Amino acid sequence: MQFVRRFRVGRGYLVVALAVFLAGAGSAAAAKLITGKQVKDSSLTGKDVKDRSLTARDFRGSVAGARGAQGPQGAQGAQGAQGAQGAQGAQGAQGGAGPTGAPGSAVAYAKVTFTGAQTTGTYALVPGQSKNVSAVTRNNAGDDGFVCVDTSVPVNVAVAAAENQGGLDPSVIANVSVPVGSGCPAGSDALVQLKRDTGTRWDTGFYLIFN
Secondary structure, eight states: OOOOOOOOOOHHHHHHHHHHHHHHHHHHHHHHHOOGGGSOTTOOOGGGSOTTOOOGGGGTTTOOOOOOOOOOOOOOOOOOOOOOOOOOOOOOOOOOOOOOOOOOSOSEEEEEEEESSTTTOEEEEOTTSOBSEEEEEEOTTOOTTEEEEEESSOOOOEEEEEOOOSSOSSOEEEEEESSOOSSSOTTOOEEEEEEETTSOBOOOOEEEEEO
């Protein structure tokens, strides 16, 4: 007859056997036992993580390091094409009057007006716009467009221009003669002749400059 030996399993043996079982189950078993739902938010710290177990990939987009130094300036790019010209802006306000210019070199000048009808009208100097011109009169014959001029200083060369005729066509041309040949009183210094482009003598105001 065979005898079966009975033995009693101790408590320490059971603890060791459980530990061996859990160790053999590996990480898969641990993952089943503990999940993120069982871990309290913000309860894990750096002490709970194994040193050098995390890589840069684990911190991508969540941790920013110190700002690096500014890099060197890059090379200047090529100049771009010129853009289209912009629209012209509004005209600005008129500026103030400039300083008075230096006196001119003319030894005598005058602005002469004409009033009245052709042949019978009157020529006259404009006050404040004449210098060293003492008188203007019609020539002795009383013809249209012939004006005798007296100056208070010796004169040689003169230029005359007819006043704006306000659209008169043909326009008026002014010619001046120095010295006077004939047709003016004795002592006259210049003779102004005013004619339209057609050759017709014409009475009108004019400007006169002597050098």
